[in-house]
Amino acid sequence: MIWQDRPSLVVLLLSTLVRWLLTFSIGPGFDEAYYHLYSLNLSGGYFDHPPLVAFAAGLGHWLTGSQAAWTLRIGPILLFSLTLAGVYTLTALIYNRQAARLALLLPHISPYFVAGAGAFVLPDNALTVAWIWTLVVVYLLREKQIPETSGFVALGALLGLGLLAKYHAVLLFGAFGIACFYDRRFREFLWNWRLYLAFLVAILVFLPCILWNAENNWISFAEQFGKSASGEFKLRFDLIGQAVGGQLGYLTPWLGVLLWIGALKNHKQRSDGWLLPFFILPIAAFTLIGLTRGVLPHWTMPGYLTAFVLTAGWMIPEDLPVKSQHRLLGVSGITARAKRWLYIGIVINLSLLLLVIIQSHTGFIALQEKADPTLDFYGWEQTIEFLEEEGVLVKSDILFTHRWFTGGELAWADKKRHNVVLLNENPHMFAWWAPAQNYLGKSGWFITQERYGLTEEDQQKYLFSRFDDVVEIEIPVWNRGRQKLKMQVWRVEGFHSAPTLHYGINLK
Numbered sequence: 001m002i003w004q005d006r007p008s009l010v011v012l013l014l015s016t017l018v019r020w021l022l023t024f025s026i027g028p029g030f031d032e033a034y035y036h037l038y039s040l041n042l043s044g045g046y047f048d049h050p051p052l053v054a055f056a057a058g059l060g061h062w063l064t065g066s067q068a069a070w071t072l073r074i075g076p077i078l079l080f081s082l083t084l085a086g087v088y089t090l091t092a093l094i095y096n097r098q099a100a101r102l103a104l105l106l107p108h109i110s111p112y113f114v115a116g117a118g119a120f121v122l123p124d125n126a127l128t129v130a131w132i133w134t135l136v137v138v139y140l141l142r143e144k145q146i147p148e149t150s151g152f153v154a155l156g157a158l159l160g161l162g163l164l165a166k167y168h169a170v171l172l173f174g175a176f177g178i179a180c181f182y183d184r185r186f187r188e189f190l191w192n193w194r195l196y197l198a199f200l201v202a203i204l205v206f207l208p209c210i211l212w213n214a215e216n217n218w219i220s221f222a223e224q225f226g227k228s229a230s231g232e233f234k235l236r237f238d239l240i241g242q243a244v245g246g247q248l249g250y251l252t253p254w255l256g257v258l259l260w261i262g263a264l265k266n267h268k269q270r271s272d273g274w275l276l277p278f279f280i281l282p283i284a285a286f287t288l289i290g291l292t293r294g295v296l297p298h299w300t301m302p303g304y305l306t307a308f309v310l311t312a313g314w315m316i317p318e319d320l321p322v323k324s325q326h327r328l329l330g331v332s333g334i335t336a337r338a339k340r341w342l343y344i345g346i347v348i349n350l351s352l353l354l355l356v357i358i359q360s361h362t363g364f365i366a367l368q369e370k371a372d373p374t375l376d377f378y379g380w381e382q383t384i385e386f387l388e389e390e391g392v393l394v395k396s397d398i399l400f401t402h403r404w405f406t407g408g409e410l411a412w413a414d415k416k417r418h419n420v421v422l423l424n425e426n427p428h429m430f431a432w433w434a435p436a437q438n439y440l441g442k443s444g445w446f447i448t449q450e451r452y453g454l455t456e457e458d459q460q461k462y463l464f465s466r467f468d469d470v471v472e473i474e475i476p477v478w479n480r481g482r483q484k485l486k487m488q489v490w491r492v493e494g495f496h497s498a499p500t501l502h503y504g505i506n507l508k
């Protein structure tokens with residue numbers, strides 16, 4: 001186990017520390033601020049996702065009682081450390097300790113795994129834990145290294161937790177089924193009643209989300225699976241380019257190529273061939289979906305998580321002459337070329353992360369405002385503070401906005417002092433937390449960032465057609481380094497026309 005391997009434990013602790021320090025430098029993004037609201041409104045399910053992302057977002061707040069960027073990300077940081085421990089464990093079981101040490105290093109070459117799933121709040125925080133530890137248990141069952149009954153119960157619990165993390169965990173079932181076609185030991189599982197006990201346990205663990213969806217017209221299932229299954233089939237090679245390019249961007253091109261080479265080479269005489277479906281299926285499924293509609297690159301990442309294990313086993317040759325063996329951070333038995341490649345990859349990734357930190361504080365790279373995620377959290381707290389200092393924001397006021405993601409940032413900045421209401425026919429979870437029709441007759445403030453600001457048509461739709469009186473307020477322009485950031489604020493009185501909603505707490 002990793003805690004018995006001092007060099008690997010040092011790497012894991014250093015990784016955790018670096019990712020934790022990263023969180024001090026960057027405020028919450030749109031998704032993170034929104035998921036923070038999940039943790040304040042615990043439920044068996046949510047419009048956008050199953051419920052475990054609420055645990056990832058809320059753990060730090062529950063432990064410290066504080067709302068800050070670094071406490072928001074305690075959950076993701078600890079969960080990814082568990083993921084790394086799982087990568088190490090699985091690689092050590094299949095190959096050896098040196099390959100496991102290398103597998104522990106490989107994710108640190110990827111911006112996504114270090115700063116995405118590794119530090120920021122995502123449903124993938126819990127999914128990656130469930131994914132890799134499911135594979136650990138499958139290996140132990142396949143090799144008959146644990147009692148079958150307890151092993152299959154553990155397998156079912158992990159599958160259920162994966163589904164509670166993200167619906168994409170259903171691909172674990174699909175990959176298992178594919179492995180049964182060509183792996184004799186997997187086929188033996190099909191005749192073991194304990195496998196079906198595992199499926200029953202998975203359903204029981206996932207039951208809270210099923211019940212929530214049943215009470216809410218299956219809205220979350222329809223929303224999430226509809227993203228992948230809706231629309232006519234039409235080949236869009238521009239989108240497939242985006243899908244593949246996005247994957248390489250999240251991994252870095254050199255790591256992406258290496259993972260494909262390492263995962264596919266020389267497995268005929270190894271005991272690792274059963275891992276291939278868990279690598280290929282997530283990547284192939286979402287890349288093919290990218291032929292018809294846009295997909296998000298991180299949907300494929302569980303497959304690449306599996307590839308770290310396969311690639312580490314390939315990169316530690318069993319027959320490498322002693323004189324050709326080199327060491328890197330406790331990893332011995334690698335070639336000089338692999339050592340240089342790892343050094344360069346880690347340095348480049350750390351440099352990219354440093355650029356992100358500098359960008360978040362200075363805006364020195366001239367990006368289009370909507371394309372710069374480091375702007376997500378700017379302006380909201382300053383606007384709330386300005387209105388409070390002017391004495392115009394009172395306790396009875398409602399804070400209005402028009403997008404679910406701006407609603408998340410506004411609620412984060414306000415720190416539960418006022419109700420936040422979305423004036424949108426697709427308000428996501430705000431349809432349960434603060435349905436607009438419940439606030440008819442109220443007054444308050446409409447706030448948004450100028451980069452997501454309102455055109456004249458939008459102002460008619462969201463403001464003048466819904467309030468008796470609307471007055472735009474001039475507020476200071478905030479500076480991020482040399483970059484000027486502007487918020488749009490209106491005083492709104494007499495809310496009289498709520499958007500028509502097709503889901504939410506009032507339509508259960």
